[in-house]
Amino acid sequence: MSPERPTLLSPAFTRLLAMQVCYGASIASFLLLPKFLARDLRASPAEIGSVVAAFNLASVLFVPLVGIGVDRLGRRSFLLFGSALMFAATLGFPWVGAVGLPLYALRALQGASFACVYIAASTLVVDHAPPQRLSEALALFGATLHATNASVPWLVERASERVGWAPVFAAAAAAAALGGLLALSLGSRGAGSAGASRAGPGLAAILRRAEVLRAMAVMVLVGVAVAAATTFIQPYSLERGIPRVASFFVAFSTAALLVRVFAGPWMDRADRRKQCAFAVAGYAAVLLGTPDLSPARLPLLGAVFGFAHGIFMPNFSAMSLEGSGEGERGKLVAAISGAFNVGIGGGTWLLGLVAGSAGYAATFPAAAACAGAALLLLLPGGRARPLSQRA
Numbered sequence: 414m415s416p417e418r419p420t421l422l423s424p425a426f427t428r429l430l431a432m433q434v435c436y437g438a439s440i441a442s443f444l445l446l447p448k449f450l451a452r453d454l455r456a457s458p459a460e461i462g463s464v465v466a467a468f469n470l471a472s473v474l475f476v477p478l479v480g481i482g483v484d485r486l487g488r489r490s491f492l493l494f495g496s497a498l499m500f501a502a503t504l505g506f507p508w509v510g511a512v513g514l515p516l517y518a519l520r521a522l523q524g525a526s527f528a529c530v531y532i533a534a535s536t537l538v539v540d541h542a543p544p545q546r547l548s549e550a551l552a553l554f555g556a557t558l559h560a561t562n563a564s565v566p567w568l569v570e571r572a573s574e575r576v577g578w579a580p581v582f583a584a585a586a587a588a589a590a591l592g593g594l595l596a597l598s599l600g601s602r603g604a605g606s607a608g609a610s611r612a613g614p615g616l617a618a619i620l621r622r623a624e625v626l627r628a629m630a631v632m633v634l635v636g637v638a639v640a641a642a643t644t645f646i647q648p649y650s651l652e653r654g655i656p657r658v659a660s661f662f663v664a665f666s667t668a669a670l671l672v673r674v675f676a677g678p679w680m681d682r683a684d685r686r687k688q689c690a691f692a693v694a695g696y697a698a699v700l701l702g703t704p705d706l707s708p709a710r711l712p713l714l715g716a717v718f719g720f721a722h723g724i725f726m727p728n729f730s731a732m733s734l735e736g737s738g739e740g741e742r743g744k745l746v747a748a749i750s751g752a753f754n755v756g757i758g759g760g761t762w763l764l765g766l767v768a769g770s771a772g773y774a775a776t777f778p779a780a781a782a783c784a785g786a787a788l789l790l791l792l793p794g795g796r797a798r799p800l801s802q803r804a
Contacts, residue, residue, distance in 0.1 A: 426541045426550070428598050429534060430557050432492065435592030436530055437558040439499055441565035442585035443523070444662050447647040448570075449578060450512065458648065458773065460512045462765020465644050467517045469758025471524030473751050479532045480747020481616055488533040488540070488743075489599050495529030496593030498522050503586040507579040524754075530592075531750060536743045537599065539734050547734065548680035552673035552727035559673065559723070563666030570659040616744045625745075627790060628733055629752035631689075634787035635725070636756015637764070638696045641780030642718050644761050646703060646711075649773035655708050664715030665722070672723030685728040690791040692728075693784055695721030700781035704774040756783075 450456035450464060483491055502522035509516050535554070542550030569581050619625055643662075650658045680688065699718045702710070733749050760783070764776040 420543075423541060425599065426538075428595065429537055429541070430554065432592050432595035432599065433534055433554065433557040434561060435588050435595060436496060436499065436534075437561035438565050439503065439585045439589040439592065440523075440527065440558075441561040442503075442569055442581060442588070444562060444566045444643070445569055445573075445647065445659065447644050448651070448658055449573070451648045451651060453578065454510075454512055456512050458645075458768035459765045461644070461648060462761045462763075462768070464512060464516060464520055465640075466758040466762040466765075467520040468524035468527070469754040469761070471521035472528040472754040473524075473758060475525045475528035476532065476747045476751035476754065477616055479528050480744040480751075483533050483536050483743035483746075484741065488537045489596060491529040491533035492596035492599065493593055495526040495533070496589050496596060498526035498529065499589035500586050500593065502526065503582055503589060506582040526589075528750075528754075532743060532746045535730070535746045535750070539746075548685065548727050548731040551730045552676070552680060552723070555723070555726055556670050556673040559666040559670040559719070561666075563663050563670055566659040566662040570657060616747070619741065619744050619748060625733075625748055628729070629748055631693075631729070631787045631790050632749055632752035633756035633759075634783040634790070635693065635696065636753045636758075637760030637783040638693075638700060638756075638780045638787070639722070639753075640757045640760035641700060641764055641776050642696075642703070642714075645764060645768060645773050645776045646706075646714075648768075649703075649776075650706060650711060652773060653706055655706070655711060658711070660712040661715035664712035665719035668716040668719030669723035670719075672720055673727060676724070680724075680728055680731070685732040686791060688728045689725050689732070690788055692721040692725035693788045693791060696725075697781045697784035697788065700777045700784060703777040 447461050447465065450461050456464065479491055499522075502519045505515070505519045509519065535551075538550050538554045539547065572581050572584075642665075646661055647658045650661075695717060699714050699721070703714060706714075730746075730749065734745055760780065764779065767779055768776050
């Protein structure tokens with residue numbers, strides 16, 4: 414690495430990563446929620462899909478408000494509000510004994526929390542990162558989430574087997590509270606920002622940009638692919654006699670973490686669109702190989718999916734946010750992350766219906782077809798300009 418490259422790990426950026434680790438641990442505690450629903454609450458495939466979708470639906474509904482708010486009001490207030498929502502919602506889970514309105518409400522609160530924290534934190538990353546190291550910064554930011562995703566599900570699965578789910582939920586609430594305390598040490602904007610930022614273009618104007626709409630379509634389709642892998646592989650594994658499913662998430666998150674940490678410094682030097690297309694092809698390959706699932710293949714599929722995800726997300730985010738002004742970053746993050754959550758939420762609901770009528774195995778080729786459609790949208794040639802510079 415050239416010594417002339419600007420420093421990435423500033424004190425403010427390091428504190429942001431620490432906050433994200435705590436919040437990520439809280440979110441990761443619920444990656445095995447489909448297993449909890451299937452085994453402990455005896456939920457049907459459609460119920461599993463709808464409970465998971467409640468999180469993403471709430472996130473999507475909050476995204477426009479958060480995207481506008483972080484550009485107008487600053488980033489830290491949304492980090493604090495989101496952490497508080499996560500803390501309060503997680504404390505309610507020990508009292509849930511069946512699939513019903515209280516469970517949907519708690520998941521909706523968690524989805525709203527995620528919208529607040531993810532958009533505010535991602536926008537702060539772009540605020541602090543040197544432009545020529547944006548992919549690397551976003552990769553490192555995502556690596557904190559994958560670090561918790563790689564370790565927490567393994568701990569949750571074993572802790573829930575030994576002491577039950579109530580202590581697990583309590584620990585998740587404590588992690589969210591600690592993340593909120595760390596957020597207090599963060600500024601509302603990046604270095605070099607003085608006072609309130611300009612509001613920038615409105616969300617409606619951003620959504621009229623043709624390439625923003627194309628990027629959102631890609632994220633919706635990718636969201637469906639991710640939904641199939643992260644939600645329905647759990648009950649499908651149980652159906653095939655595989656009692657422990659955390660190995661998929663450990664392998665997935667470890668692979669994504671390693672890619673982001675070790676390949677991050679080189680991501681900014683290669684064509685981002687080509688890297689994204691390669692990753693989406695990897696999503697499709699994993700989904701097509703999932704119906705023939707076995708205990709040995711479960712972590713292998715997780716590792717390949719994580720490798721693809723570790724490449725796709727930072728590159729696509731950087732491609733979307735490169736060159737954006739401070740007053741439009743929150744809205745751009747909201748548009749892209751909102752589309753991703755539409756894909757995950759809509760995907761889990763629709764694929765839940767598919768699983769209910771045709772079995773869990775049918776969900777994976779359907780999701781692979783969505784990944785193929787996303788690949789077609791990424792294939793047009795030409796090096797992409799920032800979405801912020803497109804009218």
